[in-house]
Amino acid sequence: METLIQQIIGGLANGGIYASLALALVMIYQATDVVNFAQGEMAMFSTYLAWSFLNAGLPYWLTFFLTVGLSFAGGILIQRVIIRPVETAPILNIVIVCIGLLVIFNSIAGWIYTYLIKPFPSPFPEQPLKIGNIFLGFHNLGAIGVTLALLILLYLFFRHTPLGLTLRAAAQNPESSRLVGIRVSRMLMLGWGLAALIGAVAGMMVAPIVFLDPNMMSGILIYAFASATLGGFTSPGGAVLGGFIVGIIENLVGTYVAFIGTQLKFTVALVLIIGVLLVKPSGLFGKAAIQRV
Amino acid sequence: MENRTETTELLEVKHADPLDTRIEGWKVAGVIAVLAFASLLPFVMSSYRLFQFSLAFAYAIALFGLNLLTGYNGQISLGHGAFYAIGAYTTAIMMEHWGISYIWTIPVAGFICLVVGFLFGIPALRLTGLYLALATFTLAIAAPQLLKYFEEWTGGVQGIVLSEPQAPFGLPLNKDQWLYYFTLSILVVLFIVGWNLLRGRVGRAIVAIRDHHIAAESMGINLPLYKSLTFGVSAMYTGVAGALGAIVVQYVAPDSFNIFLSISFLTGVVIGGLSSISGAIFGAFFIQFVPTYAQDISDAAPWAIYGIFLIIFMYAMPMGIAGFLQGLWNRLRRRRLVDS
Amino acid sequence: MTALLEVEKLEASYGWTKVLHGISFLVEKGGVTTVLGANGAGKTTSLRAICGMVKTGGEMRFKGQRINGKATEDIVRLGISHVPEGRGTFVNLTVEENLRLGAYARKGKRNLGEDLERIYEYFSVLGGRRKQTAGTLSGGEQQMLAIARGLMLRPELLLLDEPSLGLGPIIMREIFHIVHTINKEEDVSVLLVEQNASMALDIAGKAYLLETGRVVMSGSAADFQKDDSIRRSYLGY
Numbered sequence: 081m082e083t084l085i086q087q088i089i090g091g092l093a094n095g096g097i098y099a100s101l102a103l104a105l106v107m108i109y110q111a112t113d114v115v116n117f118a119q120g121e122m123a124m125f126s127t128y129l130a131w132s133f134l135n136a137g138l139p140y141w142l143t144f145f146l147t148v149g150l151s152f153a154g155g156i157l158i159q160r161v162i163i164r165p166v167e168t169a170p171i172l173n174i175v176i177v178c179i180g181l182l183v184i185f186n187s188i189a190g191w192i193y194t195y196l197i198k199p200f201p202s203p204f205p206e207q208p209l210k211i212g213n214i215f216l217g218f219h220n221l222g223a224i225g226v227t228l229a230l231l232i233l234l235y236l237f238f239r240h241t242p243l244g245l246t247l248r249a250a251a252q253n254p255e256s257s258r259l260v261g262i263r264v265s266r267m268l269m270l271g272w273g274l275a276a277l278i279g280a281v282a283g284m285m286v287a288p289i290v291f292l293d294p295n296m297m298s299g300i301l302i303y304a305f306a307s308a309t310l311g312g313f314t315s316p317g318g319a320v321l322g323g324f325i326v327g328i329i330e331n332l333v334g335t336y337v338a339f340i341g342t343q344l345k346f347t348v349a350l351v352l353i354i355g356v357l358l359v360k361p362s363g364l365f366g367k368a369a370i371q372r373v
Numbered sequence: 374m375e376n377r378t379e380t381t382e383l384l385e386v387k388h389a390d391p392l393d394t395r396i397e398g399w400k401v402a403g404v405i406a407v408l409a410f411a412s413l414l415p416f417v418m419s420s421y422r423l424f425q426f427s428l429a430f431a432y433a434i435a436l437f438g439l440n441l442l443t444g445y446n447g448q449i450s451l452g453h454g455a456f457y458a459i460g461a462y463t464t465a466i467m468m469e470h471w472g473i474s475y476i477w478t479i480p481v482a483g484f485i486c487l488v489v490g491f492l493f494g495i496p497a498l499r500l501t502g503l504y505l506a507l508a509t510f511t512l513a514i515a516a517p518q519l520l521k522y523f524e525e526w527t528g529g530v531q532g533i534v535l536s537e538p539q540a541p542f543g544l545p546l547n548k549d550q551w552l553y554y555f556t557l558s559i560l561v562v563l564f565i566v567g568w569n570l571l572r573g574r575v576g577r578a579i580v581a582i583r584d585h586h587i588a589a590e591s592m593g594i595n596l597p598l599y600k601s602l603t604f605g606v607s608a609m610y611t612g613v614a615g616a617l618g619a620i621v622v623q624y625v626a627p628d629s630f631n632i633f634l635s636i637s638f639l640t641g642v643v644i645g646g647l648s649s650i651s652g653a654i655f656g657a658f659f660i661q662f663v664p665t666y667a668q669d670i671s672d673a674a675p676w677a678i679y680g681i682f683l684i685i686f687m688y689a690m691p692m693g694i695a696g697f698l699q700g701l702w703n704r705l706r707r708r709r710l711v712d713s
Numbered sequence: 714m715t716a717l718l719e720v721e722k723l724e725a726s727y728g729w730t731k732v733l734h735g736i737s738f739l740v741e742k743g744g745v746t747t748v749l750g751a752n753g754a755g756k757t758t759s760l761r762a763i764c765g766m767v768k769t770g771g772e773m774r775f776k777g778q779r780i781n782g783k784a785t786e787d788i789v790r791l792g793i794s795h796v797p798e799g800r801g802t803f804v805n806l807t808v809e810e811n812l813r814l815g816a817y818a819r820k821g822k823r824n825l826g827e828d829l830e831r832i833y834e835y836f837s838v839l840g841g842r843r844k845q846t847a848g849t850l851s852g853g854e855q856q857m858l859a860i861a862r863g864l865m866l867r868p869e870l871l872l873l874d875e876p877s878l879g880l881g882p883i884i885m886r887e888i889f890h891i892v893h894t895i896n897k898e899e900d901v902s903v904l905l906v907e908q909n910a911s912m913a914l915d916i917a918g919k920a921y922l923l924e925t926g927r928v929v930m931s932g933s934a935a936d937f938q939k940d941d942s943i944r945r946s947y948l949g950y
């Protein structure tokens with residue numbers, strides 16, 4: 081029983097990270113029909129930035145918010161400078177550009193910081209929290225807290241602020257948005273900025289667990305894909321829920337199903353994706369695309 | 374998406390009809406000239422260069438297959454590395470476990486991939502766009518894992534070393550020269566077959582499915598059959614490419630067939646030019662040589678250079694290298710028409 | 714006195730296909746001007762041209778200021794509201810969210826609440842469905858929502874693209890009545906593009922007839938209604 085709860089908490093912690101990254105993916109997909117393959121690498125790069133600040137002696141939370149802010153700006157910059165020139169090109173072209181970004185970030189991170197694994201500090205206490213017979217990792221709880229806070233803030237932003245409404249409108253219907261005077265290009269920049277911000281938070285929360293290295297996020301990206309597929313690429317809320325579910329399933333299957341173990345944990349994500357695609361491609365909460373004749 | 378009121382050029386680049394059925398004489402002459410030139414290269418190029426070219430030819434066949442699916446039929450695949458792997462391992466297993474000569478392994482590899490591709494195509498055809506990409510993506514990720522799992526056949530993580538193929542009939546060619554001609558010949562044959570396929574009814578049906586699949590269906594084209602068949606044929610080409618690749622490299626290991634291979638294939642197809650036969654060749658040479666070139670430019674971060682190349686190519690040649698050249702050619706032709 | 718909107722020898726193309734071959738028309742301040750024509754005549758293209766959504770040649774002036782080549786977002790800010798063909802509703806957002814978005818570009822965001830209430834008075838059906846997702850409304854309700862959203866801008870000129878499309882006669886009458894009322898009471902000039910000539914001529918002051926990208930007739934709506942050829946071809950009697 082204790083193991084179960086521990087695994088669930090651990091799963092929720094991972095799930096929060098998958099949920100965040102999945103949300104970032106879905107946000108950009110909704111606005112542009114493009115899956116940003118570089119989302120993971122951007123998050124990884126942000127985390128390395130944070131590492132540099134910490135190495136220079138800055139306190140943790142200052143670093144945290146500084147990194148978040150810089151990542152936000154970075155996301156905006158990337159959209160404006162790199163993505164906008166190909167905005168109107170066929171989707172596959174934009175995908176290739178994202179792949180280009182992916183390898184650039186990965187390579188530069190490896191170049192500047194080497195491929196040696198680095199530890200990344202957690203702002204939360206080391207010793208676990210003991211409730212009865214259950215030991216709960218403080219970082220896990222903290223990660224859940226931080227990602228939840230982020231997701232809630234985003235929800236409030238999108239649902240209850242004029243800017244959030246504008247962003248939603250621009251993502252859903254760019255042409256009508258122009259007709260009410262919305263500058264859709266600016267909204268796209270904002271969307272990328274937010275996605276990068278989310279990625280930075282996810283990266284900083286996961287680095288203490290998996291340790292910092294340039295390939296840190298590639299596995300997590302796959303879980304993010306699984307989450308977004310499960311929840312539905314057209315539903316931000318679904319993607320978030322999907323993330324938490326995937327996190328829990330991953331941990332439980334890894335613990336309780338004999339032959340999976342830590343090696344084939346990956347396969348869980350893959351099986352999930354295939355399973356969902358076979359049964360309901362649009363995911364739990366996504367809407368099936370209506371084919372216009 | 375910016376307002377394009379004032380920015381559309383007067384002379385718009387016209388996309389050449391890929392199914393243009395007329396055979397223009399000079400085009401044939403051009404192809405023959407290129408082939409003739411290519412046939413002379415083995416006498417001037419180093420062994421290593423020949424090896425690189427042979428591998429590029431294999432990639433070109435793979436890209437042709439992927440292009441058939443993605444360019445002409447509009448089905449995105451992020452998983453063709455898996456079919457390449459199947460072809461490669463088929464050859465490796467047949468050669469090393471059963472002692473079969475490398476030549477016979479190729480049609481077998483092709484056939485197996487045809488079947489696997491067709492079978493994969495059946496459920497896959499219910500998915501479109503993003504979802505198909507995701508499904509093929511999982512295929513690509515699963516492939517190395519599965520290859521490592523079935524150790525007794527695949528040799529696990531260590532892979533299989535293939536024996537060296539020799540030029541037949543005692544021809545005065547070394548291994549690299551022979552493999553060059555071998556892969557080139559197969560490429561030519563497969564491309565001609567593919568080109569013929571695309572020129573005819575089948576080709577039109579395939580493109581119709583991409584452009585207006587509902588209309589295509591109401592015209593009596595059996596959508597599921599065609600889509601699965603296209604998947605199958607596409608996989609077959611890539612499987613043959615994998616077999617050739619294994620023979621040329623003389624080594625197969627699970628980690629060489631990871632997701633990055635599939636991504637390279639997709640990259641090659643887009644950069645070379647979708648819906649164009651020559652695009653497969655341009656793309657293949659891009660993915661084979663640009664990484665090496667990038668390494669020359671920067672030893673420290675070669676992939677960063679590669680990524681920059683990708684982005685620049687997408688800015689400068691949105692329709693791929695083939696599309697770009699076609700555009701240049703159209704412009705030249707238009708100017709000639711205007712002058713005359 | 715210059716007209717509110719002057720269009721002179723307007724040409725427009727989609728890619729290589731030329732759709733408008735140099736049309737000219739005026740929209741006077743205060744009235745309802747209608748552009749009639751069959752399918753494919755170029756009516757929708759004219760409105761899209763005004764909003765900067767297609768490649769154009771010729772001259773377009775709003776309140777004397779040239780608007781060729783301006784981006785759609787900027788033209789909206791000049792006070793032109795376009796209710797597009799097919800309504801263009803934000804189907805995943807609520808009715809009220811749609812309306813609030815309509816006010817995005819307007820100068821002076823005060824009195825937003827008051828304006829919302831006034832709009833709900835005109836379109837009583839919407840008032841009862843404020844929190845409903847726009848995509849679940851009926852065709853007629855969505856058309857009302859689209860027009861209401863356009864009005865939230867407090868535009869000087871409202872461009873209406875085929876509002877009758879896909880609607881039954883009763884709801885059509887109601888919508889046209891509302892448009893007529895708004896034109897009179899809110900001082901919003903209207904450029905109405907319509908296939909349904911009789912409904913349009915009932916509320917219009919000035920009319921133009923478009924055929925394959927050319928203006929073939931212009932005059933007062935009353936004249937149009939009396940004209941024999943118009944009656945036979947477009948009014949059905």
